[in-house]
Amino acid sequence: MTGGLEGPPPSERPTPEGRRNELGIRVDPAVEAAQTPRRTVISALVEHEPGVLSDVSGLFSRRQFNIESLTVGPTESDDRARITLVVEEPDPGIEQIKKQLRKLIPVIAVRELEPNAMRRELALVKVNSTRPDQVAAVADMYGGKTVDASPETATVEITGARQKIDAAIEAFSQFGIREISRTGTTALARGTDDTATADAQPADQPARNTVPADDD
């Protein structure tokens, strides 16, 4: 082969002391801290038009963002919808998610919710109804109600934070679960705090390294 150049070989060159971690952050080798993923809720206010959901879901698959749930629904305004995402990424990944979402043209505002935000999920759990009294009792324990009953099945609706629903499902499993359908998390900020509005963007401070309160 031809085409080599003259010059000191790699072994004779000075090398710098420092290095970066895999996220491109300069680190002190002695105190290199691994970035651990955290779970957080991101709310996006979007134009209510066809294709927005596919834009958002396409973005997540294209950039390999870790997404746990995605819900979408109408808002107080006819021409806007709200998408609520539960994601699990290290801090730089969460920052990227917010910035990349904000770049989508139909996205109006993006915000990461505080850990104390109201977060709710709905689940329909269909179980065998051989012991209907006990099914009703368990439903009651979790604030759920029976929405359908047949000679063989009972379907219970439960609303709450993810962990509560997980616990309820575990409790229902004693009856034999036939089918489950869950909505994923939807959320709003508390009090006068805005969730994600056209006026409030892009004023957004990440809630760093805080674990969301599980039930509220």
Next chain:
Amino acid sequence: MSERASPVPPTKTESTTEQSADTTLEEDESHEIRETPEHKPITTGAQGVVRALENAGAEYAFGVQGGAIMPVYDALYDADIQHVTMAHEQGASHAADAYGIVAGEPGVCLATSGPGATNLVTGIADADMDSDPMIALTGQVPTEMVGNDAFQETDTTGVTKPITKANTFASDPNTVGDDVSEAFALANTGRPGPTLVDLPKDVTLGNTSSAREPAEPTTPDTYDIQEYADDEIVQQAARRIETSSRPTMLLGGGVIKGDATAEARAFAIEHEIPVVTTMPGLGAFPEDHELAMEMAGMHGTGYANMAITHCDTLIAVGTRFDDRLTGGVETFAPDAEVIHVDIDPAEISKNVHAEYPLVGDAATVLEQLTDAVHTSPKATKWRAQCQQWKSAYSMAYKTPDDEPLKPEFVVEALDEATSDRAIVTTGVGQHQMWACQYWTYTEPRTWISSHGLGTMGYGLPAAIGARLAADGDQEIVAFEGDGSFLMTIQELAVAVRENLDITVVVLNNEYIGMVRQWQDAFFDGRHSASEYNWCPEFDTLAEAFGAKGFRIDDYDEVADTVEAALDYDGPSVIDAHIDPQANVYPMVPSGGDNGQFALTEDQL
């Protein structure tokens, strides 16, 4: 070469191209003040589409006809837009892309539905990776047939969603012109990029309910651009620069697209800061300047990679820290605090963490920094070190008599024979790297290449687009490899038909040379599917197309042939048979340490 008459159509006159290019430029200026009332009232969606393009100032469009786009072409028939019919839609998208880079205005490409649209895809993806302003208009089957798998139906907005800045499915003849205006504005506002409007045939054929002109090209309300960087961070960055002892500037393609070349140069020269560029940043800083360290990265110069590896402050402007630039991020500028200027907040700390994130327009933020930095960094020793690296890792190459023609020599010969404003386009591969390394870029928008996507075959169609956007006195030189050239060689037909003055230089080694180089380095020299045992004679092939063909085998033929090819008024092709074993160095292997670049194969 034979003396036979050029098969260019009989209307050909001397210097037609340049004249027409000049005339168009004059028309361009009058575009701004052109009165619109002389236009006929808009009666169909297609007329709205074309009027939107005219109102936005589009002068050229590149495309290929076809069923679903016919109404738009019919409206183009009466328009003040010169349409260039390309041989293949991929050529149309690359030509529009290159036109956009040179002109600084979105290039326009058109194609029909189905295969027309999918053939555009490579060029759209290319423009997306390189943030080039471009608008693609695609025909679509009539709305009522969408979803039925109709003839030549493809979900074009679905296919192109991940590779466009924005795309739209037009739904109404009355508003389709507004859709095009908005797409035009989005393509060129903020961080540029390709946009697409999918045009169902019923929408373009359909009658409008009024003769209303399309809306002005404006971006939607949801699209915000931050022009000024946060002043507090600007001040912090300025203090960092003032106290830096090893400052380095890294200029990316955003400096050129943001028209910030003057500000970047002034800042570097005022504070005597060595300047490294990315590949798309070639031309942002004059490479013949003492402070120029030239291109960094995988095949960047040794001195650029040393400077970037050892600097303590990296002032990066308009770059997305691509892996071909950074190598492994663990070893990228590991001692440097990074000041990152970019108009796209999502690029900040995406690959390399920025201590000083400066979101804003490159020229504006550089002005903010210029105002904020009061004393130059004390970096005499650092500058001397950089100069020492420039001589220690010189790019000088050998030309032994017993070895075939070296590609570097051919690149330098073309550079020498052309003006400083000459425009270089390339395909992708070894020839592209030699064109980066051995051409001295001094002006912005003179380097047109496929950087992020790495599209072989980009060079010739890009030369066509660049020719139409460039001034008449700017030479257009397209470097291609033999493998790359064969991918889009049919566009020579267009260059001949339009009598475009371009010079194609094929650095012919009868290999997919970059793959062959990697096979030698990393695959035990097993030349799987990279070695040709037959290659066309490109000079003869060029003549068959009606272009002028030349061939070079030896050093003593280079100067005269280059001169003759450049003198030829029309497309010419030089088939330069170079050393088939020539490799590109320096080289940082994928994910490697920039400072440990190899100068020879045994260092890899």
